[in-house]
Amino acid sequence: MRRIGFSMILLMAFFSFDPATVSAFPVFGQGNGENGLNVASGFDVNTITTLTGKVAAPPERRGYGQHTELTVETTRGTVNAMLGPWWYWEKHGIGISMNQELSITGSMAQGKNGAYYIFVQRIENKSSKESVTLRLESGMPLWSRRAMGREGGFRFPPNSGGMPQQR
């Protein structure tokens, strides 16, 4: 009996820890939170696109208050816009409220939860004519130390128009 019990424990240990089978057990981690994306610094130039849509949920703190996220209703469906760290958005963000028309340029991704996310490079509030650039064209976030050395973020007053100029 002791031998049978020991064999069962070994068998279960094998199925629990074999890396090839580990995904069969949903209790084990699947990466960065529920979407599996690199929320802190994710960006890929290959998937850069521009979306327009209406605000469905204004910017709010997500992920234990570490980053800012807003939801827009676009022609491609509901997209969650990742606006970077909360402290940066607090300092450099623009006013955005419900149902305002936005134009967002950024890197699109689909999370492991099936939702679409856009890592925002530039966001323009068409209703208030305000816009802000959060990343360089290379995707480097402006809140990063390297980018901070060059620029503290771009913020444009209403009706100034055009892309931000790098100094």
Added chain:
Amino acid sequence: MSSWRDMSRTVRFLIVVPLSFTMLVLWFAWTAFRIAPQMAADNLRGGALSISSAIQQLASSDPAFDRLAGYSTPDIAYFSLVDKNGTIVFHTNPALAGRKQSDYVSFQAENRIEEQREVLGTGEEVYLLKSMINLSEEQYMLVLALHTYRADNLIRQVDRAIGIVIALTLALWGMTIMLFFMQKREEAREKEMLRREELARLGELSAVMAHEIRNPVAGIKGFAQLAQVSENIEQSREYAGIIVSQSIRMESLVNDLLAFARNDRREMGQTDIAGLAEDCVALVRNEADSLGISVRKSLIPNVFCRAVPEHLIQLILNLLKNSIQAMPEGGEIIVELEKIGKMAVLRIVDNGVGISEEDIPHIFEPFWTSKAEGTGLGLSLCQRIAEEHGGRLRLSSSSGAGSVATFELPLL
């Protein structure tokens, strides 16, 4: 291996059933786990080849690739076209057009289709298909990246199903282990009770031995001493007769004890029950006649059972002797044998003194007796013999109205 044989049937059942179920579940989980990613990959490949073909058609009909810019499906993460110089001539991110694609030359040389999963800078894992397509007699490399969420849904569903099944299996094991320990505890309790019962029986046995042997021995000793000093030969003979009868009583007690304590497992064979009953009646007939007891038989012939004949003779003789002892002033014993269903039924009916209602529950207990000189082992021995043969012994009686002993045995 011997420990496996030592386990009770329940414990073996408790181990074998969940073990078989677990093996089945693991086999199912393993098969599903192996097949699901393959099916997801096939889905992705099929989708990617369809989209590649659509892109090729659009690009062929519009050399400026303007129509490609408007082409989109929910599964496309991005796509690009690379010309023979390794320059990106089209990309869903227009800012990347005109850049160089480093791996184009080696890919073009082998003219193959390459597929892989790749993690993008966003952290998303995409399915990447690289293939050569012909546009206006020129070859281009198409790089197509697809979201994997929809295709991987199958893997997630399988993972979820496997998770549930494994959780249920673990719950089953939990219950099995619990039942196993409960069973073990019950067995230990039963063993302890058996041990206590055996100790109690040993105590009873000692008491019976002390009483049943000490008294005759005291009598034998006393009469032997009297015979030693007696000068009257007739009186000495009388004492010797008493000594012999007491010795016979002790011998009978020892025989009963030995029979009760025996643990021999003799081979059972085809036995004619009617013949055995005839023999037993013949053995007691003289004793019965001397007491004015008539013995009547009603035995159907050719009743065969699997039995140890010596043990059945002991059983039938004990029952007959009990009946004779219940009729000190004469009476009648009827011995009947018949077949009822798949059983041979032997009845021994007497019209003796019977057994009182309060004594009936104790008659099969070892060492319990209502007689002055009985050992109390006869009926318990009979019951044990009946059970060893897969049969049953019952006794119905009421005080003053005689008794009916019914012995049932499976037919061959």
